[in-house]
Amino acid sequence: AQSxxxxxxxxxxxxxxxxxxxxxxxxxxxxxxxxxVQYPNQGLQLLLKYTSAxxxxxxINGFEAEFKKSETSFHLTKPSxxxxxxxxxxxxVRAGGTSYGKLTFGQGTILTVHP
Amino acid sequence: KAGVxxxxxxxxxxxxxxxxxxxxxxxxxxxxxxxxxTPGQGLQFLFEYFSETQRNKGNFPGRFSGRQFSNSRSxxxxxxxxxGDSALYLCASSSTGTANYEQxxxxxxRLTVT
Numbered sequence: 001a002q003s004x005x006x007x008x009x010x011x012x013x014x015x016x017x018x019x020x021x022x023x024x025x026x027x028x029x030x031x032x033x034x035x036x037v038q039y040p041n042q043g044l045q046l047l048l049k050y051t052s053a054x055x056x057x058x059x060i061n062g063f064e065a066e067f068k069k070s071e072t073s074f075h076l077t078k079p080s081x082x083x084x085x086x087x088x089x090x091x092x093v094r095a096g097g098t099s100y101g102k103l104t105f106g107q108g109t110i111l112t113v114h115p
Numbered sequence: 116k117a118g119v120x121x122x123x124x125x126x127x128x129x130x131x132x133x134x135x136x137x138x139x140x141x142x143x144x145x146x147x148x149x150x151x152x153t154p155g156q157g158l159q160f161l162f163e164y165f166s167e168t169q170r171n172k173g174n175f176p177g178r179f180s181g182r183q184f185s186n187s188r189s190x191x192x193x194x195x196x197x198x199g200d201s202a203l204y205l206c207a208s209s210s211t212g213t214a215n216y217e218q219x220x221x222x223x224x225r226l227t228v229t
Contacts, residue, residue: 032216034217034218036220041222042222042223043119043205043220043221043222043223044205044207044220045220046217046218046219049217090158092158094216100146100163100165100170100171100216101146101147101148101163101165101170101171101207101209101216101218102148102160102163102171102173103148103150103158103160103207103218104160105150105157105158105159106157107157108157108158
């Protein structure tokens, strides 16, 4: 079975500061990992994905994440926060095999950006 | 390409009623998944349909059901609504052409049960 743990339900940073959102996963098979962002009253938007091609993954809006198998982690970072980054972020895992369209999500991290 | 669309966007129902939500996937996508999002339980997988067949199912009671049509559009139905069914219901579609099955989400249907 797969599971995802996001450390910190709320993260607050100043504009221009580093953003670090933590995600640890548990999977019995090599996982596919994703980060999504959700703005108020909207659906989820895919930020980036890990599919075993490269351990450092670059996504949209300046975000990137590094897959570390030894630490079972897939933390999301952005060098310089912008006010528009304020949203809720979700880490998700999909096991291989027949799980196809089933994602298991973490509980989410709300990012607040202060001017 | 147009994104995933969901109708209606907002819905208010009374306990005991039933409701049907609709989802139109991105053109060419044959897989449709449904999720329930609540403040307490977060995002939970309901089921996935591919080529009109349910391929995966989450841990929800039988009151929750779905179907997919030949044009890949999908509906989900909740019968005998309970207050706890109040949630944002999200639909996601994915292309079977990519092994990672990245999912693209619609804006959701906000269901309120009174």
